Amino acid sequence: MARAARMKIDAVDFFYLSMPKVTTDADGSQDALLVRVQAGRHIGWGECEASPLTCIASYVCPMSHGACRPVGESVLGQPLNEPRDIARIRASVWFNCMDLLQAPHTFSGIEITLWDALGKMLDEPVYRLLGYKSAAPKLAYASQLFGDTPQETETKARSARQAGFRAVKFGWVKYGHCTAAEDEAHVEAARAGMGQDANVMIDAGQIFAQDVAAAAERIPALERYNALWLEEPFLPDALAAYGALAGLSPKVKIAGGEGCHSSPMALNLIDFGKVGFVQIDTGRIGGIGPAKEVADLAVATGVTFVNHTFTSHLALSASLQPYAGLTDHRIAEYPFAPRKVALDLTSNHIMPDNDGLIRLPEAPGLGMSVNTAALEPYLQDVEIVVAGRRLFRSGSLPV
């Protein structure tokens, strides 16, 4: 493992990519905030799973006071030579950006670039820098939106099965807006399309807010069709509601965590929300380091860690690293039908094999090649000027 010369963070660049048309679908793959870090001759890539313009603003915003500084101030110029450099930068962002709510979303993408760059610098996959000896294969679940009708949901499930998936998750659209019986028809359709031997999960997308009774009404149907989990029934902070629902079914566990923007938030969901699956998006929780902390907590508390990923394969690699070595935490979210910008973001992809298993690339860093040549058509120019000073102007993609 060759140690390079002492490196520091020389540049952080943001590239706001978007489909030409963004719809109100609950489909997070319609745009992306791609982040690039440069440390000496080393380059790292990452992605924020967040509002691109708002993240950029929080990176460059003028300081409001000591605990509300721009994210960039805690990153640029910092040493980057070993994993604890990343932890130190993260601690500094936490303290300096305490009152800047967007900061964890913004820093997530940056933190991922740091691991990618460090992995390339040290010639190691990120999961090894995290202390795992090897990356276990994960059972990919095809993550998608419900159909508009149960027939459409069944067709979607059938295609996922035909594409080799042994697990599927349906979510959003009208679930929770209709009667429990109408919702049940979709769950039945998902099971019918996937077959009896597959995993079926349901994502409620926070629709019940804090209403335990409304969520509880859906549990019997989930038990009948043997759903593995009910995901995000409530607001991410509604811990008491989570805890109350969790005790109701011996068969169907509650999943949640994609809204966590810190590792203590995820710990609360485990401790007080009693979730059975904790789902972490490295593009939101503050990056790979805090996600690894949650994976450690999951192991310690007997809860199953799952990635949350609905976007690119760069994000997918970043979200799989924190639990790569945990063989008992086997299921993984896989974006089944992302928009073109998300697929075009990388030139290599993490593809399920015939058994529906996915494997992390055995390559330095995140092991993904960002396909800059393909991204030009998606690039959105951004310019931010405050008090006559141009704080941000987007650059062109490197060739």
Place this chain on the structure above:
Amino acid sequence: MARAARMKIDAVDFFYLSMPKVTTDADGSQDALLVRVQAGRHIGWGECEASPLTCIASYVCPMSHGACRPVGESVLGQPLNEPRDIARIRASVWFNCMDLLQAPHTFSGIEITLWDALGKMLDEPVYRLLGYKSAAPKLAYASQLFGDTPQETETKARSARQAGFRAVKFGWVKYGHCTAAEDEAHVEAARAGMGQDANVMIDAGQIFAQDVAAAAERIPALERYNALWLEEPFLPDALAAYGALAGLSPKVKIAGGEGCHSSPMALNLIDFGKVGFVQIDTGRIGGIGPAKEVADLAVATGVTFVNHTFTSHLALSASLQPYAGLTDHRIAEYPFAPRKVALDLTSNHIMPDNDGLIRLPEAPGLGMSVNTAALEPYLQDVEIVVAGRRLFRSGSLPV
């Protein structure tokens, strides 16, 4: 109570105000994001306690997907005729901005303008629209930063006492960075300066992160000098740490909550963090409506509600309304030495009387007059352009 013609929200404007020089002091009064709403001929004012540029970006950002839309989309054009209109807009922001982390900070200032405008429309102070018959006087505590030395802290306490305050809170600077003995010298100095009959509170500014032992080491000194509370020892989400510390002293209670950006977060601090005082900033939690929910929860659970305010008297009025009628929740944070921009923001001020008591203005809405004529020198021009479209350009202050 005259009901005006059916109104809708015609315009929302942001004015980014700042001192010419912003320092790294933990003093949130150095800039302000002033918000104005227009509904027919009615005008309302409010303030976000947040990063101005980041809030503006989140108001105008292009949609990323159905659950990550710009805050503005859920506000403009909506009816505004009665309190439940505000609750409906809030629910819509929650759902449409689920994945836009900054949204609660941004919406806080907007929500406050809606109550101010509605109060003026219905010719009622906001606290009456919230269901309180009258506004009880509150005991103002002079909120300020520790001195650099214990002597300086004592001098600061003495001036607060001489200015008529019967309660004081010191925070930040080196507290928690030094040894427990050095910290104790400051607490002793604060007590010496204020006298035995005054309330003294200490604000740790999250310095112990999740380290219960480090916080616990400070408790005996707080007991010795009869501190009323220890504030924000930990990260806002470190509920287990809060809960562990809360049981340690029968005399010194734990306070927290300024970091809450939703009412469920505050409920968690009460339920699981076992705080004795829940401190809510209407400029962060989503506005006056969610703060009132927390006040109701505080009453129901036997916890004391306190405002969090470190900025202007517009923010002070907004933060006092949610618990105005609760006579048993008597203590109130009062910005003792804010920067000039915060004082200049309004032409009237909420001043403590000879007993250190403050009273809300008995006037429609928030009862505060924004001093637009004085604010021109502080105004920061902002321009945001994405993909050739100018999404935001700041206007001039109305005369």
